[in-house]
Amino acid sequence: xxxxxxxxxxxxxxxxxxPLVSNSAWLAVGTTFLIYSVVAFSQDIILxxxxxxxxxxxxxxxxxxxxxxxxNVRFGIPIIYTFIPAIIIPLIMxxxxxxxxxxxxGDYLLVATIGFxxxxxxxxxxxxxxxxxxxxxxxxxxxxxxxxxxxxxQTAVYYMSFILLALTLLIMRNLDASKYGRxxxxxxxxxxxxxxxxxxxxYYKLYAFALGSAIAGAAGSMFAVQYSAVSPEAFNVVQxxxxxxxxxxxxxxxxxxxxxxxxxxxxxxxxxREFATARYLVFGLAMILTMILRPRGIWPVKxxxxxxxxxxDAK
Amino acid sequence: xxxxxxxxINGLTVGSLYALVALGYTMVYGVMKLINxxxxxxxxxxxxxxxxxxxxxxxxxxxxxxxxLSVFVITALIIALVGVLxxxxxxxxxxxxxxxxxxxxxxxxxxxxxxxxMLIWGPNMKIFPSNLFPSTIWTVHGVVFTFxxxxxxxxxxxxxxxxxxxxxxxxxxxxxxxTAIDQDAAKLMGINxxxxxxxxxxxxxxxxxxxxxFIGINYRGITFDMGWMYGxxxxxxxxxxxxxxxxGAMLGGILLGLFNAMISGYISSEWAETFTFVxxxxxxxxxxxxxxxxTIAEKV
Numbered sequence: 353x354x355x356x357x358x359x360x361x362x363x364x365x366x367x368x369x370x371p372l373v374s375n376s377a378w379l380a381v382g383t384t385f386l387i388y389s390v391v392a393f394s395q396d397i398i399l400x401x402x403x404x405x406x407x408x409x410x411x412x413x414x415x416x417x418x419x420x421x422x423x424n425v426r427f428g429i430p431i432i433y434t435f436i437p438a439i440i441i442p443l444i445m446x447x448x449x450x451x452x453x454x455x456x457x458g459d460y461l462l463v464a465t466i467g468f469x470x471x472x473x474x475x476x477x478x479x480x481x482x483x484x485x486x487x488x489x490x491x492x493x494x495x496x497x498x499x500x501x502x503x504x505x506q507t508a509v510y511y512m513s514f515i516l517l518a519l520t521l522l523i524m525r526n527l528d529a530s531k532y533g534r535x536x537x538x539x540x541x542x543x544x545x546x547x548x549x550x551x552x553x554x555y556y557k558l559y560a561f562a563l564g565s566a567i568a569g570a571a572g573s574m575f576a577v578q579y580s581a582v583s584p585e586a587f588n589v590v591q592x593x594x595x596x597x598x599x600x601x602x603x604x605x606x607x608x609x610x611x612x613x614x615x616x617x618x619x620x621x622x623x624x625r626e627f628a629t630a631r632y633l634v635f636g637l638a639m640i641l642t643m644i645l646r647p648r649g650i651w652p653v654k655x656x657x658x659x660x661x662x663x664x665d666a667k
Numbered sequence: 668x669x670x671x672x673x674x675x676i677n678g679l680t681v682g683s684l685y686a687l688v689a690l691g692y693t694m695v696y697g698v699m700k701l702i703n704x705x706x707x708x709x710x711x712x713x714x715x716x717x718x719x720x721x722x723x724x725x726x727x728x729x730x731x732x733x734x735x736l737s738v739f740v741i742t743a744l745i746i747a748l749v750g751v752l753x754x755x756x757x758x759x760x761x762x763x764x765x766x767x768x769x770x771x772x773x774x775x776x777x778x779x780x781x782x783x784x785m786l787i788w789g790p791n792m793k794i795f796p797s798n799l800f801p802s803t804i805w806t807v808h809g810v811v812f813t814f815x816x817x818x819x820x821x822x823x824x825x826x827x828x829x830x831x832x833x834x835x836x837x838x839x840x841x842x843x844x845x846t847a848i849d850q851d852a853a854k855l856m857g858i859n860x861x862x863x864x865x866x867x868x869x870x871x872x873x874x875x876x877x878x879x880x881f882i883g884i885n886y887r888g889i890t891f892d893m894g895w896m897y898g899x900x901x902x903x904x905x906x907x908x909x910x911x912x913x914x915g916a917m918l919g920g921i922l923l924g925l926f927n928a929m930i931s932g933y934i935s936s937e938w939a940e941t942f943t944f945v946x947x948x949x950x951x952x953x954x955x956x957x958x959x960x961x962t963i964a965e966k967v
Contacts, residue, residue, distance in 0.1 A: 405767075452952050458766070459702055460951055463906055466899070467944030474941045593774055600771045633782040639775025640757045647764035 356607040360521050363611060367514060371507050379506050381622050383578050386513040387571050389614045390520045392602075394567035395595040397524075400604030401533065402560030403540030404450075405458050408465035409595045411449075411472045412442040412565035414587030416572025418476065421490040421582045422483050431496045435573055442569030443562050450561040454554055469589045476584045489583030493576050509578050516574055520567055524607065527563075536560055537605075594618075601642050603649025612650050672810040674932035675925065680816045680885065682924020683823035687878035688901035689908070689916040690830065691871030697847040697911035698867055700766065704773040705753055707898015708780035709746055709872055713879030714889040715788050717742040718795055727796050735799055742880055743873040749780075750872030751865055759861075777895075784891040792890050795883040819881045826874060827917050834913055839866060847911060900927075903947050909960025918959060 370382050391413050398406040419438040423429040453464045479486035495504035496512065503512065527533040535556045538546040547553055576582050594617055602613020616638075624631055642650065688710055695703045720741055721727070725734045757776045761769040803814040834840040846853040846863045854860050882897065883889050900923060908919025923943065930942045950957065 453948060456951055456955060459696075459700075459910075460906065460955065462702070462770075463902065464944075464948055464951055467903075467947055470899075471941045471944050474938060478937055597771055597774060600767050604767075629786060630782070632778050633786065636775040636778030636782065639778065640772045643764070643768040643772040643775070644757075644760045647761060647768040 357525065359608045359611075360525075363608075364514075364518055364521070367517075371510050376506055379510055380578075381619060383506070383510045383513050384575075385614060385619055386510070386517045387575050387578065388598075388618050389611060390513075390517050390571040390574075391568050391595055392598045392610050392614045393520050393524055394564040394571065396599045396604060396610050397527065397536075397564040397567070398560050399596065400599050400606075400610075401527070401540060402536040402557050403543075404454070404557050404560065405462035406465050406561070406564075407462045407596050408467070408469035408472075408589075408592050409564070409568060410587040410589070410591040411465075411469050412446060412568040413572040413575070413591070413595075414472060414476070414582075414584075415442040415445055415565075416569030417576040417582045417587070418484060418490075418572075419569070420573040420576040421493050424494050425490050425492055426483060431494050431577060432498055435570065438573035439566045439569045442572070443566040446561045446565035447558060450558060454557050454561070466589055466592070469587075469592050473584050473588050476587075487584060489581060491581045493580040493582070495580075496577060509574075513574050513578070516570060521607075523563075523567065532556065532559060540605075597639060599649075601639065601649060603652040606649065606651050606653035609649050609651035609653065616650070669809045670932050672808070674928040676810060676812055676816060677932075678925035678928030679921065680819050680924070681927060682921035683820050684878045684881055684885075684897070684920075685901045685904045685924050686827065686917045686920025687823050687874045687881075688897055689905040689920045690827070690913065691875045692898075692902050693905040693908070693910055693913060693916040694843075694867045694871050696905070697913075698843065698850075698864060699758065699762070699769075701758065701769050702773060702902065703758075703871075704770070704898070705757075705776040705780055706871065706875055707894035707896075707901070708777050708784070709750060709753075709894070710875045710879040710882070710897055711889070711891060711894030712749065712780055712784055713742050713746045713876035714795075714883040714893075715784055715793065715891075716745050717876075717880045718793060718883060718889070719788075721796070721799065730798050738799075739877060739880060743876040746876035746879070747869040747872045750868040750875075753780075754864060754868045759864075781892060781894065788891065790891065792888045795887045795889065797887065799884050813885075815881075815885050819885060822877065822881075826877065830870065830874070831913065833870075839863075843867065900943065903943060907947060907950050907957055909957030912957065912959050915957055915959035919957070922958075 367382070367386065371379055374382060391409065394412075395406065395409045398404050398409070416438040419441050420431065420434040423434040423437060424431055449468055450465075453461060456464060476484045476489075477487050484490070495502050496508075497503070503509070527536075535546070535551050536559075538549065538551055539553055539556055543553055572587075575586070598613035598617045599610060600613075601616060602611070603609025621631055621635070624634075646652070688706065691706045691709075692703060695701060695706070717738055721734075721738045725738070753776055757772045758769060761772055800815045800818060805812045834843060842853070842858045843863050843866065845856065845858060846860055850860055853863075878897075882893070901920065904919035904923040905916045906919070907923060908915030908917070910916075923946075926946060927939055927943060930936075930939050934942070954960070
């Protein structure tokens with residue numbers, strides 16, 4: 353675990369200096385990478401740590417983005433005030449939606465959460481209450497203004513996303529060291545044993561859902577600011593599957609793993625833009641190969657040093 | 668009343684297709700405890716492969732019972748082969764790995780098949796010729812049946828009865844049921860688990876291939892990404908009926924088809940998928956193992 357703090361700090365330093373050396377196209381890719389990393393970490397809280405098979409995470413990312421877009425464009429509320437509702441609404445929705453189904457085992461939960469994502473897209477596309485703008489989405493979201501200063505340059509948006517990622521990493525560190533993080537870890541390892549130790553599975557799983565969704569909502573809000581527009585395709589089931597895959601390809605509950613996963617799943621496709629048509633074919637092959645060669649992800653998490661004599665036994 | 672009867676026919680047609688696809692999901696899940704996300708894409712692949720076989724080998728415009736039957740048999744054989752290859756290459760190496768790794772591998776396989784279809788046949792919609800089946804239409808009291816719809820219901824029913832007999836009355840069927848209950852114990856009893864899994868993929872993929880061809884013949888337009896939606900609906904049907912349970916998949920498919928048709932007929936087709944998943948969540952809350960699923964106490 354120590355090692356992952358070092359990696360986090362090195363990563364933050366590199367990303368902090370990145371705008372100085374990159375052009376504007378790569379800065380946009382970098383900003384998206386930061387935002388998607390935040391979403392990937394929030395997915396990791398639910399999937400990698402609490403072990404709940406969440407395959408509808410784009411719903412909460414989208415709820416954050418749409419909250420910011422609707423409040424700003426339809427009601428004229430300044431962006432800076434929409435951040436709070438963009439965190440609280442996904443949080444409440446996560447508790448309301450996941451509450452009744454949190455007891456479902458593995459794959460059942462997975463399909464139910466895919467269902468949430470499909471319902472979300474259908475609600476947004478059918479322009480519910482005339483708020484969501486239908487299939488085209490919402491355009492013309494304002495820039496962030498604080499005390500009359502406009503943060504509209506690409507670099508400003510980049511550093512706002514950077515701060516969001518740094519905060520997320522801080523939350524992840526605190527979670528690891530807290531009672532909540534440990535409870536989630538036990539539930540993930542063996543839920544029956546955890547329950548018999550007096551851990552309230554339902555409570556901690558819902559806590560993971562709520563925390564993960566709140567963070568995803570914040571990232572969604574930032575995503576809306578970056579593109580100054582939101583549309584349904586950015587939050588469909590394919591996106592949810594990508595977030596799900598990022599965590600597992602990278603290595604669940606592993607900080608460097610999730611970062612590598614995000615890089616592989618979002619930045620590499622940008623680099624290979626020219627091969628647009630065959631891109632997803634290669635992608636699918638890579639997913640199969642990664643899992644065959646490294647079933648626990650590219651950079652799996654390690655917990656301390658296990659003495660050798662125990663390792664042999666446990667295989 | 669007319670709308671009701673008409674939607675009943677449409678629902679039974681769609682429901683039969685869902686049931687055929689759902690059987691593939693439920694059999695694989697029953698034995699391997701894996702959602703075969705690539706199954707829906709195999710269904711799409713079969714529609715494209717069948718179209719090519721018909722147009723290229725037999726020539727568009729020709730039709731006879733023999734030709735139609737050969738298209739079905741050849742397509743089913745090809746898709747069965749793809750299914751077996753899929754299991755060999757993408758799932759077998761992961762049989763002892765953590766369960767989620769196999770799920771990611773299945774998602775990857777789905778991407779591979781879907782994009783291969785796109786690269787081979789192009790991203791645009793292909794149209795199935797209309798003369799594979801005679802375009803006879805019957806009207807009974809204002810309710811319209813097409814020949815294709817009758818064929819879909821009839822053939823699906825036959826295949827399902829055949830599968831039911833195979834699973835319950837033959838030696839191989841017994842081996843499949845035993846493997847689904849406990850792989851290790853089945854192995855100790857001398858059952859070749861690898862062969863059982865291969866047979867499951869052959870049966871599941873062939874049933875999916877028949878469904879894919881029927882989808883092409885009935886709805887005419889086929890797209891490379893259509894497998895996803897059919898697959899998801901069929902998987903929902905399998906869960907509703909109780910996953911791993913073969914009669915459950917049949918029942919779930921028919922019920923989901925009827926439910927979809929009634930929603931489209933009476934409420935709104937724009938919200939059809941929302942209703943499907945609301946129904947799924949409601950069923951999961953009240954009967955977490957599906958309609959016909961049995962509750963099994965977990966061993967510690």
